[in-house]
Amino acid sequence: MSRKEPNMNGRIIRINRVPAAITAILLTIMLVYFLNFHTDERPAIYGMLRSDDKVDMRKLLIASIQAAQRGGLEVLDVARTRQLKERSKGKTLEGVNDPFTDADGRSHCVMKQGLKRIFPRVHIFSEEDKEHCAHAHSFDLDPTVLHETASVPDLAVTAQDVTIWVDPLDATKEYTEELYDYVTTMVCVAVAGRPVIGVIHSPFSGETAWAWVGHSRSEYLDELYRKPRLDAAEPIITVSRSHTAAAKDVARQVFGEQVSLLTAAGAGYKVLQVVASNATAYLHTSIIKKWDICAGDAILRALNGAMTTLKGDPINYGPNESPVNKEGLIASLDAHGEYLERLSKYSNDHKLR
Template sequence: MAPMGIRLSPLGVAVFCLLGVGVFYHLYAGVISSRIATFRQKKTVDLRELLALSIEASVQGGREVKRIREDDSLQEKTKGKTKEGASEKLTLGDLNSHRKMFYLFKNTYPFLQVNSEEHDSSDGEATIWTPNIPVDVLNKVPASQMVPSESVTVWIDPLDATQEYTENLPKYVTTMVCVAVDGEPVIGVIHKPFTGHTAWGFVGQGANVAPRESYNANNPKVIVSRSHSGKVKAFVQQAFGNSTEIIPAGGAGYKVLALLDPSDDEKPDVYIHVTYIKKWDICAGNAILKALGGHMTTLKGEEIDYSGSEGNPGGLLASVGMDHKKLVSRLPPWDQNK
């Protein structure tokens, strides 16, 4: 007798096939979807769109900063020490602003490298930016500017001048975004949450701010950090003389805009920092100054690379409307390890 075979009805064959497809999907769906997502990723990104997104992110973050300060719900705590041993503050304003700004970028452009001063373990905001280019951006940047996405690094400071924020000194507080391409600062946005003023610059394209009409190169007024004013005083006086006017202020973003603001009573000419500083503190200001023909370098006159580590150990000299190389030549020898 011939052996009996298993015969499936057409319905059985269909069920068997469906089961096979189900098993295959269960095992490989994640891999397939990941490959499809990678394939769909944009290989280039429009810098004009990134400028508009940077403005929107800074404003949204600033709303959180202002709201939490006005509600007096800071939930202040210490997140550690700076390299100089000072206490580093963290508030709900820092965290909420970070969530708004960071996830607006990551949900819109998940393939971009985005570095923020803060980190949190939340699932993040669901916000995705709807491309909307402000009129002033369109006027200055009439065409798209495409660059490879892998060349872009975004630096976010969700709340600059946290110490002053906790002291209720809102004039020093800013939110900032910088876009660097191949390590060079190209787009900078500095937003003042408590006045609503937003300054931006796009290197080679323009800016919505401008330098003052004149600067004093011979006897410059120098703006410095409130928290390091003692250490920088001797350095500045050695460079420009004992009678040099030194202006202590909070926030790197504020100091850069103070170089530009014609209504500022103190009208500093130069910004100097002599200790280690994080790149999210300075990248936006660097881009804005560069867009205006100014400079921000280390104290030795070296350009700062914004593609690598998060810190700049080389100190800082920022100027606009002046001979920057001549300023560098007047600075005394400086050792970043001291």
Template sequence: MLLDKIKKMAPVNIRLNPFGAVILTICIACGIIYNFGLLNWFQKEERICMKELLSVSIELARRGGRKVLEVREKNALTAKVKGFTKEGAAELKTLGDMESHRAILYGMAKAFPGLKVISEEHETKPVDFHNIEDTAKQREDVNKEIKSDQRIPLNQIVVWIDPLDATQEYTEDLRQYVTTMVCVAVNGDPTIGVIHSPFDDQTYWAWVSYGHSSNLKPLEKVQLSNEKPTQIIVSRSHPGKVVDVIKKAFGENTVVVEAGGAGYKALNVVKGLSNAYVHTTAIKKWDICAGNAILNALNGKMTTLNGDYIDYSSKDNVQNDKGLLATMQYHYHYLEHLEPLAKQLEKKT
């Protein structure tokens, strides 16, 4: 026995009484626990089932989409200007934004209390969670495509919500660009992405390393060719001088498509309709997180124009000022051509 050995080693003029022996044993045990990292015996951390979080994210993106659809069909938008971009473009907020925000944010808070959620919209009114609809944590489509699961500590997860992407286009009734988006970041990495298109009732989702919705397909590798012009998709509401820059970088034959909604543009690249999505002005992280996760899950990439991955861990930094490039293939080829633009943006920041 360890205690007997300690007693034998003690000088003859020192005697351990029973109380002292107990204290010594406790100290030794605590030292072993500390050294072997077993402190979780005393402090159990809460963990989230990621498969359940994926299912809830899909359902809530769809629920928010129904609110967006209802408001548009009733023509009850009540659009207001909530601010302006650095370039002077108005940033709008509608009833559709707020109804979707409430549906997604409160639904997520009820399903996973304590989960950190960051939304584009804000509201200070108190909410009665008894009036919030419960959200099922199991979905047939998820169970069909995802065969395994993972449990992640609650404090490592941040959920980003864009309750209505392409609000400008929403007010113009350009419905094809409008989406609702939910993204789950783990330790800052975009891990689960959900993009729902309410006006054609299509939902695209992916979980990095685990699977994706059946309407998403990985692209086959194709060789770069000068014969087929490069097609690049950019923002129609915040184009800046990006069209001229792209033509200069990739040649006058480059096809530049202007479209609304960061979610729409990310999906355009994922589907192989455009070779790249380029953005040169400031953009919020709730606009791009879901698309980033879906790109990652299907072996694509999204970075700043200087090649850095985007960190989604903090609510204190919700904006990316270093431009954006999203591709499914040949990402560094496009980065190289856009290097002069990246240097210009670096000087501005």
């Protein structure tokens, strides 16, 4: 359809309204696309970062607590049904069976999928990354998981600097044996390779120990930490029950034949024994995966303790590092330097592996 318009010279100009309207619509669509989508794809310039290049640490803390607790619910649910669907992933270097259950898989899916939906731009590693999650699992951020007096500021960091380590079920072997005290679900947030947020949730007690280094920690963790401290001069060393012989031998040679040993399962559980002063240090002499130890490392740092390799080196939890720590570890709240000195003297004549 067209209409006639006179021009300045009295001539008639025919304007076709349909093509003009189509052209206007197309220009509008192109403009909307450019403003809403194209700008997000442009690289950062002049040292400025887009908002989606940043991630809020307070939200990371809340989501990490929720993920550990949601994973714990899956662990509890499978335990109640006793439908473990247990199978073996092989044997550890110590020759111990490394089992996998339906609880490991279900906990992994709800923990990793939930975190990935909220933080799609951060690196997330889980012990069960090979497990296929058929259904989407998610949760919304719930700030009520923090206690009212928690000091948790809004602090933004670069998303690509963040690595999250997820252990969906620590101490699976003991879980199959119904030794539930050892069982935990864990989440750790590392920034530039340093562990800064650690969450250790105990599904069967319902308690959650968490800490954000330099900022805040859970009331339950404070409760454990307030217990009377042991004398570091009379060490009680907690070691793994799955390779007790090797660890006991090293502990006795390093700390003396009269050293007290606390055998336990689960790296998360053993760190909490140190925090609660049931042990003065946690010793591990063989390789160990970083999702087993990152949360405990962060918690000890928040309490002015330390977790290092047996050589005294900090453990790097960055995305480009190996997920395996091959140098063993020593973790303590007090006298860490003294323990390292003793280990150094021993390692001059022995290879700690």
